[in-house]
Amino acid sequence: MQKLYAVLFLLLIASLAEAQEKRYSTTNQEAIKNFSLANQSIDEHLYDEAIALLQKAVDADSKFIEAHALLGDVLRMRRMFKPAAEQFNQAIALNPEYNKGLYLKVADCEIPNAMYEQALRHLEKYLTYTNNTPQNIAYAQKLIADCKFSIQAIAHPVAFTPVNMGADINxxxxxxxxxxxxxxxxxxxxxxxxxxxxxxxxxxxxxxxxxxxxxxxxxxxxxxxxxxxxxxxxxxxxxxxxxxxxxxxxxxxxxxxxxxxxxxxxxxxxxxxxxxxxxxxxxxxxxxxxxxxxxxxxxxxxxxxxxxxxxxxxxxxxxxxxxxxxxxxxxxxxxxxxxxxxxxxxxxxxxxxxxxxxxxxxxxxxxxxxxxxxxxxxxxxxxxxxxxxxxxxxxxxxxxxxxxxxxxxxxxxxxxxxxxxxxRPKVVTYVKGTVQDKKTKAPLEAAVEIIDLQKNTPVYQDYSSEDAGTFLATLPTGKNYGLNISREGYLFYSDNFSLIGLTNKKAFDLSVLLSPIEVGNKVILKNIFFDTNKFDLKPESKAELQKLVEFMQLNPTVKIEVSGFTDNVGTHEANQTLSEKRAGAVYQYLVSAKVNPTRLIYKGYGEAQPIAPNTTDENRALNRRTEFMIIAK
The missing domain is CATH 2.120.10.30 (TolB, C-terminal domain)
Structure with a gap:
């Protein structure tokens, strides 16, 4: 807006200079007197007074072109665009060649009044003149682009039905x-x-x-x-x-x-x-x-x-x-x-x-x-x-x-x-949850982290509220996410969910119960991933593994068992071996991250200890898991 006002001010100064240098188009002394007084008022920034004096000048002589032009300038400076356009148009009608700058000025006042076709004609006329300043040429070209866009936009309106929010708001x-x-x-x-x-x-x-x-x-x-x-x-x-x-x-x-x-x-x-x-x-x-x-x-x-x-x-x-x-x-x-x-x-x-x-x-x-x-x-x-x-x-x-x-x-x-x-933007949804102590059901302030599993980067990091244990995070659809919630003195919570293919915007509501660190308590590491029948950790497992490393660092006396489990597909021997190697892969990651191996053991349980009947694909997916269990604190 500062640049626009600079253009307006320069054009007004140019108009004043021209008015002072030229002989007037009127001999009416009353009109000339009021015109001269108006120039003095403008010098003193008394614009309302100048408008009244210039109106008297054009009333005394309706063909006083300089007064029409200057009145248009002052009205334009006061952002009174409709009457300003009327004054410029009267000046142009009296003498189309009086001042080429009037075509730029009148167009600048016609656009705020949605007079786009008239403004376009005036701008095109302005650009036929030579010796225009580069600044004014650029401004005219910008206004032409506005006019052309506006004409097309009005011809192709978008749906728009605004609704007032009512007396409870307004x-x-x-x-x-x-x-x-x-x-x-x-x-x-x-x-x-x-x-x-x-x-x-x-x-x-x-x-x-x-x-x-x-x-x-x-x-x-x-x-x-x-x-x-x-x-x-x-x-x-x-x-x-x-x-x-x-x-x-x-x-x-x-x-x-x-x-x-x-x-x-x-x-x-x-x-x-x-x-x-x-x-x-x-x-x-x-x-x-x-x-x-x-x-x-x-x-x-x-x-x-x-x-x-x-x-x-x-x-x-x-x-x-x-x-x-x-x-x-x-x-x-x-x-x-x-x-x-x-x-x-x-x-x-x-x-x-x-x-x-x-x-x-x-x-x-x-x-x-x-x-x-x-x-x-x-x-x-x-x-x-x-x-x-x-x-x-x-x-x-x-x-x-x-x-x-x-x-x-x-x-x-x-x-x-x-x-x-x-x-519209992309489809997003939000995860809204509460964190509580598993035993007392008291709300807990806990660190909440949501991870984009493809990028292995956090997309949300904050704490659940101290008073209610609540948190809320908005997430774009079309991705897989991991969720980790942790608090000192508690086992961290791990989960994952997919927003791929989601077309609705309904929220995910979660109720998370954190268990105190006690011998025998377990955590299923839901964001540890392996390819089918493989034991190499997939890249998207890194964030969860780092969370486990942090847990071991924050609780330096805790010892854990890393446990691997499979479903019942395949032979008992193959499942036992696979579960041991997967648990071993997690163990090796922890050791490589400087966790003391004396605080760690790992075991494979094969298809034993299922947490759901192996009767459906969904249940078998639940049984293929990696856990850790507290064995000493």
Missing amino acids: TADDEYLPVATADEAELIFTRKINNNEDFYKSDKVGNKWQKATYLSDVINTPMYNEGAQSISQDGKYLFFTGCNRPDGLGRCDIYIAQKKGNDWAKPFSIGAPLNTSGWEAQPSISADGRTLYFVSNRKGGYGGYDIWLSHLTEKGWSEPENMGPNVNTQYDEQSPFIHPDDSTFYFCSNGWPGLGGKDLFVSRLGKDGKWQKPENLGYPINSSGDENGLTLTANGSYAFFASNNLKGFGGYDIYTFEMPESV
């Missing part, structure tokens, strides 16, 4: 920037009352959002504005923008607050290098909580406001990286939203071809790991005005946004709409 004040947790149990948004921004929340009971309430006195303040927030998928962390705070590094900085029970802990600045002396705002946190997208006007960008990202490392947040030319332009990109699939990115921009103002776009992560050029969400989702602040539900079916262009309760209201299929 009021006569402004409500905007809504975000929901992955399970859609909670909605947090910004409400602006008497020019002060604070957070409000609504809980969903059944399928109905409840009356919104004030989020927290710990986060909201009477002195500063809080807004532009992003909530973690499990609702435990709130990233938000705080401006002009005493602990800030710049005008606006990014802050974090953590939920403790039913309330929030005191927020803290995310600090350098993410925050700077400039302007950082509008955070969006990835599903795994390890990548933060945000907006900044810091040096090193492409111009205006750019979208940047930072990764959470062992040392803190990394030096931010610009998202590059497939997202950012020389104009403004804002309102980032990374979907939980981690490969679909929504934002607004006035730099890419659109219908005027800021439009909403989607960019997808390519197979090369780079963001692809964005796609406009289309008309009528986008309009000739500004659209921003789009967020989606975790399942990708619905979006939240705010608008003051629809008939609502007053000001900006929050709406939902069903996303067109073509711009």
